[in-house]
Amino acid sequence: MKNFTLFIFFAICYSTYAQNTVTGMVIDETGTPLSFVNVLEKDTDNGVITSIDGDFTIEVNDANATLIFSYVGFTPKEVQLLGKTTLEVTLTEGESLNEIVLVGSRGPKRTTVNTTAPVDVIDVSNATLQVGKVEINELLQYAAPSFNANKQSGSDGADHIDPASLRGLGPDQTLVLINGKRRHQSSLINLFGTRGRGNTGTDLNAIPASSIKRIEVLRDGAAAQYGSDAIAGVINIVLRDNVDELTGSLSYGAYSTNADVDTSAFQDGNYGVWNTDGFRLDTEKDGNAIGDDQSFDGGSVKLGANYGFGIGETGGYANFTTEYLNKNKTLRPAFDFRKGFGEAAIEGFNFFGNVMIPVNDNTEIYAFGGRNYRDTDAYAFTRNGGNRVVASIYPNGFTPRITSIITDNSVSAGVRTTTDSGWKVDVSNTYGINLFHYYIKGTLNASLEEASPTDFDAGGHSLSQNTVNADFSKYYENILNGMNLAFGAEYRTENFIIFAGEPGAYGTFDENGVLITNPADQTQPTITIDGEEVTRPGGSQGFPGYGPANEVDRSRSNLSLYADGEFDISEALLLSAAARFENYSDFGSTLNGKIAGRFKATDDINIRGSLSTGFRAPSLAQIYYNLRFTNFIGGVASDQLLSPNNSPVTASFGIGPLQEEKSINAGLGFTANFSSFTATADLYYIDVQDRIVLTGNFPAPDLPNVDSAQFFANGVDTETTGLDLVFSWKETFNENRFSATFLANFNNMVIKEVQNGPLNEQTFFGERDKAFLLASAPESKIVLNVTYDRDWFNAGIGITRFSEVELLDFQVFEDVSDYGSFQNQITAATDTYTSKIVTDLNLGFQLSKNLKLNVGSNNLFNVYPDQQDDWTEGGGYWDSVQMGFGGAYYYSRLNYNF
Numbered sequence: 001m002k003n004f005t006l007f008i009f010f011a012i013c014y015s016t017y018a019q020n021t022v023t024g025m026v027i028d029e030t031g032t033p034l035s036f037v038n039v040l041e042k043d044t045d046n047g048v049i050t051s052i053d054g055d056f057t058i059e060v061n062d063a064n065a066t067l068i069f070s071y072v073g074f075t076p077k078e079v080q081l082l083g084k085t086t087l088e089v090t091l092t093e094g095e096s097l098n099e100i101v102l103v104g105s106r107g108p109k110r111t112t113v114n115t116t117a118p119v120d121v122i123d124v125s126n127a128t129l130q131v132g133k134v135e136i137n138e139l140l141q142y143a144a145p146s147f148n149a150n151k152q153s154g155s156d157g158a159d160h161i162d163p164a165s166l167r168g169l170g171p172d173q174t175l176v177l178i179n180g181k182r183r184h185q186s187s188l189i190n191l192f193g194t195r196g197r198g199n200t201g202t203d204l205n206a207i208p209a210s211s212i213k214r215i216e217v218l219r220d221g222a223a224a225q226y227g228s229d230a231i232a233g234v235i236n237i238v239l240r241d242n243v244d245e246l247t248g249s250l251s252y253g254a255y256s257t258n259a260d261v262d263t264s265a266f267q268d269g270n271y272g273v274w275n276t277d278g279f280r281l282d283t284e285k286d287g288n289a290i291g292d293d294q295s296f297d298g299g300s301v302k303l304g305a306n307y308g309f310g311i312g313e314t315g316g317y318a319n320f321t322t323e324y325l326n327k328n329k330t331l332r333p334a335f336d337f338r339k340g341f342g343e344a345a346i347e348g349f350n351f352f353g354n355v356m357i358p359v360n361d362n363t364e365i366y367a368f369g370g371r372n373y374r375d376t377d378a379y380a381f382t383r384n385g386g387n388r389v390v391a392s393i394y395p396n397g398f399t400p401r402i403t404s405i406i407t408d409n410s411v412s413a414g415v416r417t418t419t420d421s422g423w424k425v426d427v428s429n430t431y432g433i434n435l436f437h438y439y440i441k442g443t444l445n446a447s448l449e450e451a452s453p454t455d456f457d458a459g460g461h462s463l464s465q466n467t468v469n470a471d472f473s474k475y476y477e478n479i480l481n482g483m484n485l486a487f488g489a490e491y492r493t494e495n496f497i498i499f500a501g502e503p504g505a506y507g508t509f510d511e512n513g514v515l516i517t518n519p520a521d522q523t524q525p526t527i528t529i530d531g532e533e534v535t536r537p538g539g540s541q542g543f544p545g546y547g548p549a550n551e552v553d554r555s556r557s558n559l560s561l562y563a564d565g566e567f568d569i570s571e572a573l574l575l576s577a578a579a580r581f582e583n584y585s586d587f588g589s590t591l592n593g594k595i596a597g598r599f600k601a602t603d604d605i606n607i608r609g610s611l612s613t614g615f616r617a618p619s620l621a622q623i624y625y626n627l628r629f630t631n632f633i634g635g636v637a638s639d640q641l642l643s644p645n646n647s648p649v650t651a652s653f654g655i656g657p658l659q660e661e662k663s664i665n666a667g668l669g670f671t672a673n674f675s676s677f678t679a680t681a682d683l684y685y686i687d688v689q690d691r692i693v694l695t696g697n698f699p700a701p702d703l704p705n706v707d708s709a710q711f712f713a714n715g716v717d718t719e720t721t722g723l724d725l726v727f728s729w730k731e732t733f734n735e736n737r738f739s740a741t742f743l744a745n746f747n748n749m750v751i752k753e754v755q756n757g758p759l760n761e762q763t764f765f766g767e768r769d770k771a772f773l774l775a776s777a778p779e780s781k782i783v784l785n786v787t788y789d790r791d792w793f794n795a796g797i798g799i800t801r802f803s804e805v806e807l808l809d810f811q812v813f814e815d816v817s818d819y820g821s822f823q824n825q826i827t828a829a830t831d832t833y834t835s836k837i838v839t840d841l842n843l844g845f846q847l848s849k850n851l852k853l854n855v856g857s858n859n860l861f862n863v864y865p866d867q868q869d870d871w872t873e874g875g876g877y878w879d880s881v882q883m884g885f886g887g888a889y890y891y892s893r894l895n896y897n898f
Contacts, residue, residue, distance in 0.1 A: 033055075380541075
């Protein structure tokens with residue numbers, strides 16, 4: 001018995017001696033500790049994760065054991081101990097194109113080179129060349145091949161929210177998600193000369209860039225997977241979740257006012273020289289006062305901060321972001337009827353949060369959301385004289401200002417769990433609301449004459465959305481070579497509201513200053529011009545605002561059910577299928593499907609393709625939006641009515657109820673991944689039937705106080721074909737790190753049919769309307785980004801080629817007899833913007849461990865679109881095109897990290 005006791009004692013001592021304790025730290029290439037890295041003893045189940053500070057301690061059985069370090073977004077690393085008991089391990093970030101993505105596939109561990117559809121992954125924190133871009137739309141414009149956005153001028157609300165699109169389709173045909181949850185759209189509907197006329201869209205600029213970890217752009221029809229609005233694709237914004245780190249930046253930039261223009265063609269007085277030397281509109285005064293010349297304008301200050309802290313010891317976190325932006329107006333050369341041509345001013349404040357709290361090993365609670373506030377200020381068209389000007393208030397005429405308060409609030413909360421049988425369950429609720437409130441300043445109501453105030457509350461609109469999701473998925477490792485099944489349900493409610501402003505904004509007043517409610521008994525004021533007596537119009541000039549007759553409060557609900565599966569038939573072949581049923585309370589049901597596949601031709605080359613049907617439900621704004629407004633056609637004011645789709649007025653013109661847009665999407669592409677080089681090429685075909693558009697102007701002699709009327713209608717069928725290319729290379733030579741990315745999109749959209757029925761095609765959707773639609777789908781965009789990095793210095797250069805764009809100007813509204821023939825008139829009205837190359841430059845200097853300075857320029861060589869004449873849509877020397885009209889932008893940015 002004594003010998004047995006001694007044996008047990010020595011056995012325990014030997015076992016204790018044989019255990020080896022290894023401690024260490026895991027960091028990235030910048031020396032920053034990496035939290036929650038997996039540390040696994042190779043060929044065993046023995047493993048730990050690093051702490052919040054990147055530290056780890058592990059007991060291993062063999063002093064020569066090999067440890068495997070793995071972390072999402074970084075290249076796994078194996079380290080053999082060889083008797084070492086302390087380690088410092090550096091993980092290298094993997095190629096961004098190889099990151100695991102959340103969008104486009106519900107299967108686990110799909111990367112962008114092995115998905116069945118093309119996905120761009122944009123690491124916002126490391127987007128070296130994009131540090132001078134102050135808004136998300138600007139960043140994506142130069143980082144995603146088929147993403148396009150336009151700065152507008154003279155387009156009312158669209159001056160404040162930039163329309164953006166994928167593959168040349170409408171802003172409302174791209175679905176936006178945050179952390180995989182549906183984001184609400186803006187309540188604004190694009191009118192006038194904007195891209196995406198007649199569309200609503202999601203306001204990406206309401207999301208602070210400092211809160212974003214990465215952006216995933218799925219460039220493929222995905223309505224069967226994600227529902228309405230995903231005809232062109234999906235943009236998924238993944239929020240930051242880092243902890244114990246304060247990061248942020250302070251930046252300032254401004255535009256050069258040295259516009260490349262030729263004013264010699266305009267010799268008639270001061271016509272056509274506004275915002276050139278000696279004729280700059282004074283932005284500090286209302287009216288048409290001339291201010292001081294400036295070498296720079298549009299000065300932009302942006303301050304951002306992000307901080308996170310850990311919750312619990314198993315990966316919980318709370319991450320918060322705040323961001324402030326103050327951007328002044330830009331003014332560019334323009335004509336007398338649009339003296340305020342340029343970009344709007346913006347002052348905004350953002351707050352966003354992202355929280356995850358572990359409940360146990362299998363369950364976690366999460367929440368994210370925030371608030372965006374923007375105070376914007378843009379010029380409308382100029383009133384130089386006539387019955388719209390009261391000389392005692394504005395002796396030299398005036399340029400009204402359309403200002404707005406835009407607020408975006410959102411919150412999403414849910415619970416994720418994994419059952420004992422391996423099913424992943426995610427139940428969530430997401431609520432969002434966009435409020436757009438107009439205030440018109442530097443204006444007047446001419447019917448009030450000398451008694452008119454000069455600013456008005458013009459009312460506004462809001463859109464709220466609440467979405468409940470229940471999602472279930474399970475990965476079967478032992479069926480085929482792997483199989484993932486998913487299904488779920490979504491219930492969504494929406495509410496669209498138009499609310500009235502004050503009577504002075506929308507009303508017409510009689511000679512006694514009383515709001516006209518009975519035209520038979522009340523007399524509208526008049527003024528004599530050139531011997532003719534004309535009435536004074538009512539409403540605030542610049543934007544007449546919403547009155548009680550415009551008020552709307554409409555809601556609807558939507559129930560959807562989906563199922564999808566991904567099947568690894570073999571090591572080489574992956575097949576996927578999805579189906580989705582949706583039922584809307586206001587127009588019925590739809591069923592859509594998608595099949596896709598990926599074939600691994602070699603270890604390094606994949607071939608992929610997809611075929612799907614899609615749909616987009618008409619938005620509540622498209623159904624119920626209405627307004628009376630003043631449109632300027634060739635510098636001449638015209639009072640117009642935009643009639644709601646459900647109105648008897650609309651029906652009397654032969655316009656039917658709106659139906660859903662229907663699409664067929666097909667894609668075929670390949671991916672290649674050779675160590676430091678990655679390439680993807682994807683062909684696509686998109687056929688859209690019954691696209692909802694804003695019609696042209698119908699003469700309306702029988703409608704009181706308006707010259708013409710417009711409507712929303714299922715107006716055209718389009719067909720789009722194209723090619724996306726993404727080539728990426730990254731290499732290190734003797735501590736010199738180089739990278740290059742080549743992005744290209746080649747696109748061709750054709751209008752197959754205009755569904756005008758018995759109505760005149762040129763009135764319903766004429767050549768000018770077609771040109772605006774096609775200009776949203778430019779023929780190509782080619783981007784080359786090259787970066788260099790060593791020690792404390794980095795540099796990047798970006799070269800972007802924007803293709804030619806053609807638009808038709810206001811000459812199409814002239815008398816055709818002045819041109820000899822309709823074709824001659826179209827030729828004369830065609831404004832051609834030839835292809836241009838824009839160069840961006842960024843230089844970075846690591847001042848200390850915690851501070852980095854970036855300086856650079858967007859559009860370094862001050863390239864402008866081709867100059868046009870005074871018939872343009874916006875009243876300046878150029879229309880709104882993809883490259884913008886602001887000229888060179890110079891900036892500096894101080895980044896901090898503590």
